[in-house]
Amino acid sequence: MNLEAVLHRFAPLEEMIVSLGLVFAAAAVGWLIYLAAFKGLHRFAGRTDTALDNSLVRRWRGPGRVLVPLLLIILVAPSLKFPPEVLGVLRNLISVAFIGGLAWLLVNTTFAVRDLFLNRYDVSVRDNLKARVVHTQVNVLVKILLVVIFVIALASMLMTFEKIRQVGVSLLASAGLVGIIAGFAAQRSLATLIAGIQIAITQPIRIDDVVIVEGEWGRIEEITLTYVVVRIWDLRRLVVPITWFLEKPFQNWTRISADILGTVFLYTDYTVPVEALRQELDRVLKGSQNWDGKVSGLVVTNATERSMELRALMSAADSGRAWDLRCEVREKLIDFIRRNYPESLPRVRAELKSDVPLERGLLGADPT
Known part of the structure; x- marks a missing residue:
């Protein structure tokens, strides 16, 4: 060689x-x-x-x-x-x-x-309605954009391989029935995706909204394309499908603004001086840091054969302060009644009437 x-x-x-x-x-x-x-x-x-x-x-x-x-x-x-x-x-x-x-x-x-x-847009401030609107819209739209980028990137990667591209084209050309089945299978996923887009546009809920869901009080912590995370007051997390907020009723306490009215119900005897309780309520509210100074009042809302129902109405800047204010007012009004008008606490009256003298009724015979 x-x-x-x-x-x-x-x-x-x-x-x-x-x-x-x-x-x-x-x-x-x-x-x-x-x-x-x-x-x-x-x-x-x-x-x-x-x-x-x-x-x-x-x-x-x-x-x-x-x-x-x-x-x-x-x-x-x-x-x-x-x-x-x-x-x-x-x-x-x-x-x-x-x-x-x-x-x-x-x-x-x-x-x-x-x-x-x-x-x-800072959501930690007190008046954060606009910030929550922006955070909700941007986060949902970013998630949609990430899904689009991922799908396009994955499709482009598969298109670089000739064999995979040919298989994909053959399947798309000859799988009419498979396409229908896949459409039915993906119906819920597509509905969830559309629901996420609808949530971002219409915004029945926003990040940091206070809501009542399934009887639980909490704040919207996260909104994704498929589910919503609600942070419950005791730090539990309630994970709810995003379509739930479009199909079922729920309470949104911060839909328009964060301020809210709180109520306290008291049940007392008819002898309680209502005007004195009104003055005490005004004094308690003026001394509380949780009251925003807008709404206050005390009225008799019901009366039964045994007690009288009083409703104390008060306002606060947000739901958290309203809860603290309600507890504070309830505690101090009950203490006020206990200290000053103990006889006006709820009681059960009974009146014993009989034509037979008491001694005879007890001994069963005439003492004479």
Whole structure:
């Protein structure tokens, strides 16, 4: 075997080694470009006053480590000398990695814009109606956008493989019955997705709304495309399907505003001085930090054969303060009645009447 034949046999191996070196060199150059580019971007973001620049640079770092080297590898891909089957696999891997990195970049960009937008609306303040509206809309729309990005990225990845693409086209062309079955199977999922979009637009509930669901008092903690998390007052979490809020009635205490009226019911004897209780209620409310100073009053709402029902009405800035105020008023009014008018507490009266003298009734005979 002469030298020319030996060189001809090892020529493909030499081309593969050169191609591998070219791939690693492109990746290394891309990594250096990434470092230099993000160093400049970080320096530029530090000079500006906007928070968007810093947030974008911070969230673009991860995808940039993947995308920039891949871009350089894609540029040198036409010059690679690999066997056809190896080259096909390499191109598929590069395409899948690039699509995944691009989807990663879009997701992080979405999060950066969301955080910047939501930071302008603080839900921890007392009058947070507008903030809760914005948080609810943005969070639901971001979740929808993430689903769209994921579906498009996954479909694009599958389309890079010829065999999978052909199988998918064949199934779509010949699966009329399967499509109908799949449509019925996905009906509830589609209804849930549409319900999530409808919640974001119509907003019967918002983040941090106070609601009564299934007899439980709590606040809306999280709204997703499929379910809603309600934080109960004792820190339990009630997970409710999102369609529940469109199909069943529920109470929303902060639909228009956070302020709310609270009531306290007292049951007393008929002898209680109502006017004195009204004055005591005014004194208690004026000395309480939970009262917002808008509404107060005490009226007789019912009377039975045994007791009288009194209703104390008061207002508070939110439901939490209203609960504390009701407990405070109930405790102090009962104590006021106990200390000053103990005879006016609820009691059961009985009157004994008889034509027979008491002694005779007890002894069973006439004492004379």
